[in-house]
Amino acid sequence: MGGIQTPVVGIGTVELPVKRSPRATGPRSHGILRLRNVLHVPTSICNVIGSPILDEYDINTGSSMQNTQGTIMDKQGRTVAYFDPHGKFFQVRLSGPPVGPRVGPTPFDPSAMYWINVRWADSEREKWEASRAGQALRPAEVGPLSTEEKQWLKKHWGGEFKFLASHGLNINKDEDREEGRIILRAILAGSDGDDSDDSDICRDYPNDDRQEGQLADSSFDADELEFIKKHYGDSLTFMFSFGLKFYKTEDCEEAKSIVSSMMHPDNDDYASD
Known part of the structure; x- marks a missing residue:
């Protein structure tokens, strides 16, 4: 570049x-x-x-x-x-939709030649690695699965392995299993204890995201959801497209800030962050 x-x-x-x-x-x-x-x-x-x-x-x-x-x-x-x-x-x-995002037209001119090369400066990478190392020293705050959580996963997903795989997580990695527990607890907290029998759907469709979608929707108001639906299809796809997670409060806040800046491009609040 x-x-x-x-x-x-x-x-x-x-x-x-x-x-x-x-x-x-x-x-x-x-x-x-x-x-x-x-x-x-x-x-x-x-x-x-x-x-x-x-x-x-x-x-x-x-x-x-x-x-x-x-x-x-x-x-x-x-x-x-x-x-x-x-x-x-x-x-x-x-x-493609509804599983994947709705993408816009290509930014590339078919008649033009492009040479794209990007590099992350070593000094900036070192800052990020130092920050990650500091976070890794913090004690783990996500406890192991409870008996009830294991039973829920078995009923609705066929077990922890399939649940993790459906979210792109590896059961052989401790950090992935921890993130899986965070996702699971966000889903359970958002379901208000609803244990309706939809286990067949979850097992047959490993990318089923109805509960995740409902949690993502809850971060936005009606006007924002209408905007997101028009341009991205659904709130979960919108958050995925920006690398944001529906089960993390700070990501939900950032997603709301992003959609607000899109709906009101003359507002300088987001640009100044």
């Missing part, structure tokens, strides 16, 4: 709803591509996946592949996502 410094307004984890394979159909054709330590750069012409993805995934490209420009696989050799064969660049194939 020509040596231009661009402002970063946030760093976090992004969960992209993606298609696993061009040949797969039905609910199980969708998955989650989970990207950690993502820089939120609103002024960038496009989203860029950097080389740190190789810490958790393997990328294969080659002319011998059919209907794709390449695939992204996890460390167990399972295909997680693929590159759209019709893309100008190596573009991850997102799930």
